[in-house]
Amino acid sequence: MQxxxxxxxxxxxxxxxxxxxxxxxxxxxxxxxxxxxxxWWNNVETKPGTGFPTKWExxxxxxxxxxxxxxxxxxxxxxxxxxxxxxxxxxxxxxxxDDYYEPWTYDYQNLFNAPEGSVxxxxxxxxxxxxxxxxxxxxxxxxxxxxGSPIYAENDANLEGLTERQRHELSAIExxxxxYFPRICNHCLNPCCVASCPSGALYKxxxxxxxxxxxxxxxxxxxxxxxxxxxxxxxxxxTGKSEKCILCFPRLExxxxxxxxxxxxxxxxxxxxxxxxxxxxxxxxxxxDEELVxxxxxxxxxxxxxxxxxxxxxxxxxxxVLEAAQNSPVYKFVKVWxxxxxxxxxxxxxxxxxxxxxxxxxxxxxxxxxxxxNSDNLFHDIDDSRVPMKFLANLFGAGHEGGVRYxxxxxxxxxxxRRAETVGDVDRETADRILRxxxxxxxxxxxxxxxxxxxxxxxxxxxxxMHREQAIEMxxxxxxHKTEVGFGxxxxxxxxx
Amino acid sequence: MKFALxxxxxxxxxxxxxxxxxxxxxxxxxxxxxxxxxQESARYFRANCMTCHTIGxxxxxxxxxxxxxxxxxxxxxxxxxxxxxxxxxxxDPYAAxxxxxxxxxxxxxxxxxxxxxAADMIALIEAExxxxxxxxxxxKFSTKPFTDKDRATGRAIxxxxxxxxxxxxxCNSCHSMYDLPAFGGGRLGPDxxxxxxxxxxxKALSAWLIxxxxxxxxxxxxxxxxxxxxxxxLVAYFEEAAGHTEAxxxxxxxxxxxxxxxxxxxxxxxxxxxxxxxxxxxRRPLVEGIRRAIHRGPQTAGSASVAAEADx
Numbered sequence: 001m002q003x004x005x006x007x008x009x010x011x012x013x014x015x016x017x018x019x020x021x022x023x024x025x026x027x028x029x030x031x032x033x034x035x036x037x038x039x040w041w042n043n044v045e046t047k048p049g050t051g052f053p054t055k056w057e058x059x060x061x062x063x064x065x066x067x068x069x070x071x072x073x074x075x076x077x078x079x080x081x082x083x084x085x086x087x088x089x090x091x092x093x094x095x096x097x098d099d100y101y102e103p104w105t106y107d108y109q110n111l112f113n114a115p116e117g118s119v120x121x122x123x124x125x126x127x128x129x130x131x132x133x134x135x136x137x138x139x140x141x142x143x144x145x146x147x148g149s150p151i152y153a154e155n156d157a158n159l160e161g162l163t164e165r166q167r168h169e170l171s172a173i174e175x176x177x178x179x180y181f182p183r184i185c186n187h188c189l190n191p192c193c194v195a196s197c198p199s200g201a202l203y204k205x206x207x208x209x210x211x212x213x214x215x216x217x218x219x220x221x222x223x224x225x226x227x228x229x230x231x232x233x234x235x236x237x238x239t240g241k242s243e244k245c246i247l248c249f250p251r252l253e254x255x256x257x258x259x260x261x262x263x264x265x266x267x268x269x270x271x272x273x274x275x276x277x278x279x280x281x282x283x284x285x286x287x288x289d290e291e292l293v294x295x296x297x298x299x300x301x302x303x304x305x306x307x308x309x310x311x312x313x314x315x316x317x318x319x320x321v322l323e324a325a326q327n328s329p330v331y332k333f334v335k336v337w338x339x340x341x342x343x344x345x346x347x348x349x350x351x352x353x354x355x356x357x358x359x360x361x362x363x364x365x366x367x368x369x370x371x372x373x374n375s376d377n378l379f380h381d382i383d384d385s386r387v388p389m390k391f392l393a394n395l396f397g398a399g400h401e402g403g404v405r406y407x408x409x410x411x412x413x414x415x416x417x418r419r420a421e422t423v424g425d426v427d428r429e430t431a432d433r434i435l436r437x438x439x440x441x442x443x444x445x446x447x448x449x450x451x452x453x454x455x456x457x458x459x460x461x462x463x464x465x466m467h468r469e470q471a472i473e474m475x476x477x478x479x480x481h482k483t484e485v486g487f488g489x490x491x492x493x494x495x496x497x
Numbered sequence: 498m499k500f501a502l503x504x505x506x507x508x509x510x511x512x513x514x515x516x517x518x519x520x521x522x523x524x525x526x527x528x529x530x531x532x533x534x535x536q537e538s539a540r541y542f543r544a545n546c547m548t549c550h551t552i553g554x555x556x557x558x559x560x561x562x563x564x565x566x567x568x569x570x571x572x573x574x575x576x577x578x579x580x581x582x583x584x585x586x587x588x589d590p591y592a593a594x595x596x597x598x599x600x601x602x603x604x605x606x607x608x609x610x611x612x613x614x615a616a617d618m619i620a621l622i623e624a625e626x627x628x629x630x631x632x633x634x635x636x637k638f639s640t641k642p643f644t645d646k647d648r649a650t651g652r653a654i655x656x657x658x659x660x661x662x663x664x665x666x667x668c669n670s671c672h673s674m675y676d677l678p679a680f681g682g683g684r685l686g687p688d689x690x691x692x693x694x695x696x697x698x699x700k701a702l703s704a705w706l707i708x709x710x711x712x713x714x715x716x717x718x719x720x721x722x723x724x725x726x727x728x729x730x731l732v733a734y735f736e737e738a739a740g741h742t743e744a745x746x747x748x749x750x751x752x753x754x755x756x757x758x759x760x761x762x763x764x765x766x767x768x769x770x771x772x773x774x775x776x777x778x779x780r781r782p783l784v785e786g787i788r789r790a791i792h793r794g795p796q797t798a799g800s801a802s803v804a805a806e807a808d809x
Contacts, residue, residue, distance in 0.1 A: 095776065099779050138780055
């Protein structure tokens with residue numbers, strides 16, 4: 001057993017209101033710079049929808065992530081040692097600017113400086129790449145709330161395997177449904193970006209598992225851009241270096257939650273430590289699709305298990321981190337309650353950001369003039385949800401519905417239980433039966449309810465002290481480092497060596 | 498060591514006078530370089546001048562140099578030898594006359610030539626002119642008429658299908674010829690179709706080929722000289738060629754350009770095939786495909802009909 005700690009995340013999709021506050025917080029702090037205009041380290045997608053960059057989940061085109069070869073090896077889809085030589089001058093799997101979008105601003109000065117005329121002056125859009133007038137074709141959330149057209153929604157890669165009727169229902173008038181899917185870097189256990197980098201510029205931080213790009217080592221190969229199946233590494237065309245979400249590590253190191261977590265209006269985001277067994281990494285990443293979710297979960301270790309604690313201490317994990325792991329909300333959602341699931345685990349990068357799948361209204365049909373719901377139940381049968389189970393399974397279960405059904409059933413049971421507790425208009429026996437069916441006790445339901453609805457800052461974010469002094473100790477005397485921090489010249493990333 | 502030797506020699510030659518020893522030593526010191534210099538000049542003359550000149554052997558491409566100092570003063574000669582083209586271009590009447598006599602073949606700038614060397618050459622020519630039989634009279638070539646076999650061998654040598662015995666480079670690496678296809682000959686050196694006429698016939702051409710003296714050819718053939726039989730065959734081939742006109746260089750140039758374009762296009766297409774699975778674009782084709790479907794009408798558009806309704 002090789003115990004390591006990872007700062008992991010849970011996004012509770014049932015709570016997301018799609019306000020993009022997280023994206024704006026991130027943009028303002030990190031990517032409001034030349035060359036980074038088009039980057040959205042955090043973005044919110046409407047599902048069904050094609051997301052950002054357009055149709056990023058279509059790995060037939062983008063070639064992201066790993067694939068299991070017939071000889072049992074785990075290969076990077078986009079590159080390999082032999083492929084890198086013939087492709088040395090051109091990476092053939094790079095998204096184009098149009099698949100992200102051409103960033104733009106507006107000519108606000110014209111509002112003040114325009115000569116007097118018969119019409120109101122306007123602020124025309126200007127490209128932030130070449131400074132010329134731009135005819136806006138796409139944006140980072142172009143299909144937000146479906147944007148009045150099903151063009152993008154109909155091309156969601158997760159619709160694969162849905163029946164024609166299910167597809168039609170998704171976008172039919174008065175039955176239309178969508179939910180939000182906020183995304184940041186998953187800080188994977190088996191990061192494909194790190195594996196693909198020819199310069200060795202990407203690394204996973206030992207103490208907290210944050211995946212970072214060394215701006216001094218990056219040589220603009222852009223292998224990580226092609227390799228990341230979530231398309232969460234971006235190339236900065238101005239500095240000539242790739243960049244990605246850093247999980248606001250400077251904030252984490254000072255005990256604050258990352259900006260997108262901190263600013264989240266719906267309080268959907270949870271952050272905490274998970275302990276995992278690094279020895280099982282390769283074995284789990286090679287599991288067949290249907291066993292991946294369970295395998296991934298089994299890698300996560302019980303922070304109360306004395307053997308795990310002993311092994312963790314042996315690996316230099318501090319008491320404070322162990323304590324944080326025991327209080328981790330993420331551990332509860334992922335391992336104890338099993339209602340948070342990794343996104344697209346079939347890419348085999350073992351993401352450490354988990355999603356609680358969203359509930360959705362019941363399916364309905366309109367045989368006559370009035371809409372008739374398929375179920376009269378207040379908290380209906382989850383198999384009749386308007387978002388088809390298969391769709392959620394494609395997103396969170398590598399195409400297998402079991403895990404998603406379990407998570408939704410438990411959420412439904414919690415609602416029944418709380419309705420019986422607080423309102424009392426449903427009878428206790430039915431509520432208990434539904435709890436039993438969902439493999440959930442009353443206590444567990446209360447705990448889920450509490451962490452979902454009444455969660456305060458310290459419940460959502462259990463941030464361990466990062467002990468940077470211990471990490472620095474490996475390279476430098478921490479006291480010396482402390483006295484020197486802030487002195488000298490900070491050099492920004494620049495092209496060249 | 499030196500000191501010890503000195504002491505030793507003093508003790509050995511004690512009987513000799515110091516003065517006589519000094520004289521002997523001085524004589525040896527003076528004589529050695531003089532002989533060496535004479536040999537060096539002769540070697541240089543043989544390597545660089547004999548392709549075009551003889552001393553008492555008659556005219557080749559350039560004039561016979563016997564008694565050249567009696568025809569023109571030394572100062573002028575030294576200047577001319579160092580840079581013949583400059584002298585010709587300056588409009589010097591005697592230089593123009595020489596050029597005319599040589600049928601327009603300019604004397605090249607000889608590698609390693611400078612004022613001192615030119616003076617050495619003049620001295621050598623003067624000395625050799627006094628001899629009844631100079632060692633620089635020129636090689637004796639056979640005067641037998643050429644046979645068809647000679648000509649065929651000559652062509653084989655020119656195009657490189659028959660290798661040169663001493664490992665020299667085939668002529669067509671740098672030269673073209675009237676009967677070679679478009680890319681048969683190189684374009685570094687001149688077209689050799691009319692070289693037989695240019696260098697005034699068999700004797701001069703043969704002499705020239707013994708050791709080609711231009712700046713480009715000398716380094717190539719210095720260590721790989723042509724054999725006498727090879728020269729004979731080549732000259733046979735050149736003689737026959739002189740009856741034809743030179744290959745049309747502009748045709749070759751156009752052919753070269755065209756084939757370059759064709760090859761470049763072929764390579765681009767090859768790359769396109771090799772990387773046919775590359776990422777092109779996702780969003781634009783997706784949106785444009787649906788737009789086209791809408792324009793075709795709702796009957797054929799299928800799923801896009803909803804979008805058509807939305808569009809109005």
